[in-house]
Amino acid sequence: MKILIVDDDVIIRKGLSEGIDWPQHGFELVGAAGDGEEALELMKLQTPDIVISDIRMPFMDGLELAERMNEMYPWVKLILLTGYQEYEYAKRAIEMRASEYLIKPIHNMALLQKVIELGAQIEQERTYTRQVQEGMPLLRQRFLQKLVTAAPGPNFHSEIKFLGLPLDKTVFHVMVIKIDGLTSPELLKRYSEKEIIKYCVHNIARELLGELGLTFDCEDDEIAAIVTGDNDPKRLFENAYVFAEELLVQIKRYVKTTVTIGMGGAYEGHEKLPKSYQEARSSLAYRHYAGTSQIITVHDTGLFADMNELQLAGLKKELYAKVKLGLSEDSLGVLSQLERKLFEAQLEWSQVHLLAVEIAVVVFQGMQEWDEEGESHKDFYTVCKELQELETVSDIFRYLRSFIEAITRDAMKVRDSQTKGIVLKAMEYIDQHFSNENLYLQEVAGAVHVNPTYLSIIFKRERDINFSDYLLEVRMKKAIQLIRKGELKSYEVAQQVGYPNPQYFSVVFKKYTGYSPTEYRNAAARKDA
Known part of the structure; x- marks a missing residue:
């Protein structure tokens, strides 16, 4: 984790840079600047994770630096150093941007402790961000499936922004694409698995649709497409029909199979998406009479969404x-x-x-x-x-x-009976792999061959404890055993229980036991003496 120090006083700057053994505590000092302008130049070369800055400096002070960082590097944590007489000034900076502030004179250990706490916070934020990114495809899929089957909630616009979905238009149309003969021996012989066929169809549909909308899975052999636009519904439906015609041709040419496409109506407002989707499914159901490898619209069949x-x-x-x-x-x-x-x-x-x-x-x-x-x-x-x-x-x-x-x-x-067995297997897996820093719910669920959400639910129901809390408990109990033995240093204990960052391990251990690893080791030694 990278640290940048900013202070116009050379002595203080040197004291903060050399007075703390940053590498020993898992931090890398990437620079020391004399004012805010110099700090921003250094940040262009190597963005730090934490900036420690004086609040009173010439040219560009800490307050202006906080404003600029908020614009350019909003994820970087900022610790401001201030004097007693500058309290109100510091308060304004904190309200605007700063993560923490310390009053001069600053003791190195107090500063180090604050940096360690921020480092642990950064690690938690990164873990959360990574988990969200890994789960984003599933979140998008579930959101879209829900969107076309029920009226959207009041947070629709914030949700599509968070998920990165291009649904900020005014007119919407839904079509359902069914792969004909997905389980036919000839087709499976060519592609070996039906998921490969569906993947090919999905890719072609997504590429052809481009910025006009998006596609997503619905049924086993079906793909839904949402077409969007800012023009009138009639024009959007015409554009969607052109897309459907081209899709029929491209699937036949490249995948060597056919699809049947059911088209709903085009409507203004995202709240009409379920209506269009249901009309598309109604139209598709008519293929038993009209035949496959063609486009069937709700206007062709006279079917509507409330069809029995x-x-x-x-x-x-x-x-x-x-x-x-x-x-x-x-x-x-x-x-x-x-x-x-x-x-x-x-x-x-x-x-x-x-x-x-x-x-x-x-x-x-x-x-x-x-x-x-x-x-x-x-x-x-x-x-x-x-x-x-x-x-x-x-x-x-x-x-x-x-x-x-x-x-x-x-x-x-x-x-x-199955649930109890799954939870026991999950616990065994955790007990054997808790030292793996990347041990998450998804990996354990995969090891016991169940869905992560399902494992989370049954784990809580059977053991009366959340999965993450159980993993923490296993790690902390093992850490306590290792510390009591007194054979390993704190950072070695941290590594053995799945925490590559010893500072973060110290924070978690203290939160769990009420003691730092060193305090716990000393207390155990006195008790055993």
Whole structure:
């Protein structure tokens, strides 16, 4: 971590530079300047992490330096040195920019302690920034999926700015691109995995769309595209259609397969995105009648977002998620909604039976997530045969309700057992790898083969402690053992428990135990004597 010292007094400047052994404490002194102007010139050559500056200097004082740093280097921490008579002056500087201030005369140890604290703060900020950057693709994906299925929240503009999404226009249109024959043997033989095919289609769509909008994953074999603009909705829809036509050609030429594109309407205001998305999905559903490898618009089909089939599809997807998690009451609640929708739609009897079979398929798919042997309950063909023998809608849903109650009850038993096993494996992994400074939730989740968010939730539920707190506890307990032995120096202990920065380790250790490593070592020695 880099330090820059600024003071017009040569003696003080030299004392601060040479009076503290900066390298011993993990810091690099990159320069010493006589005023703010010289400091800014040095910062151009090698940007420091922390600047220690006097507040009263000729040419450019500490207050003006704080203003300039705020404009040019807002991430650099600033410590101001001031006299008692300059308190109000220093207060203004702190309100404007400075991280800390110290009153002269300054003791080197007090200054060093303040620098160490700021260093630890910088490390924490960098860790947070890195974690946010690593998770940004997932955050964008989840935000966009939510954006096209529900009305955006009041923080829409600040959220898209944070995520770096080009959605600050006034007119929006959504289309859904479905890859035809994604699981066909011929296509898989050429690309080996369907994810590679989807990746190719996604790249072509993103490049063709350019600055007109963005693309993101929705279903397994589908990609959504949001087209944006500041012109009128009719013109935007025409531009989107041109993009869709070119996409059909390019996919066929380069990927050697076809796609079918469903297009919703174009509307003013981002709050209409869910409407356009639902219309696009409705249009895409019409491919069973219109055929594949073409563009189908909501105007072509006459379908709208409140189409019964679309609502049923969403409920079936929700039912799958609830069964998969073994949530009995929630699953039955979704089933009741499906039953009401079916009565409202007044479908033909053959369609009712077809829907019942589709619901059975959804339930069995959810079962497969935890019932790997598939022997806990009736097999799929038996269920379908028994459903076909029923003669009323009420009988069909009564049968499905009983079936779901039985399987979700077993699912919870299996999931509870699996959860405990996953958490134990995660704890074992932490106990074996806590010395790794880059040990994060994502790595542990990958080691036990689960989603990081899911691991965080079940870890808290099973152990009544957050993942990060548990990792800290393991490291601190090991550090205490090593310090009590008295065989290693503090920085060696820090390295062995996953802290390459001994200053940051000291801060964390003191926060956990109430003592610095040295204080704890001395206290333990007196107790053992």
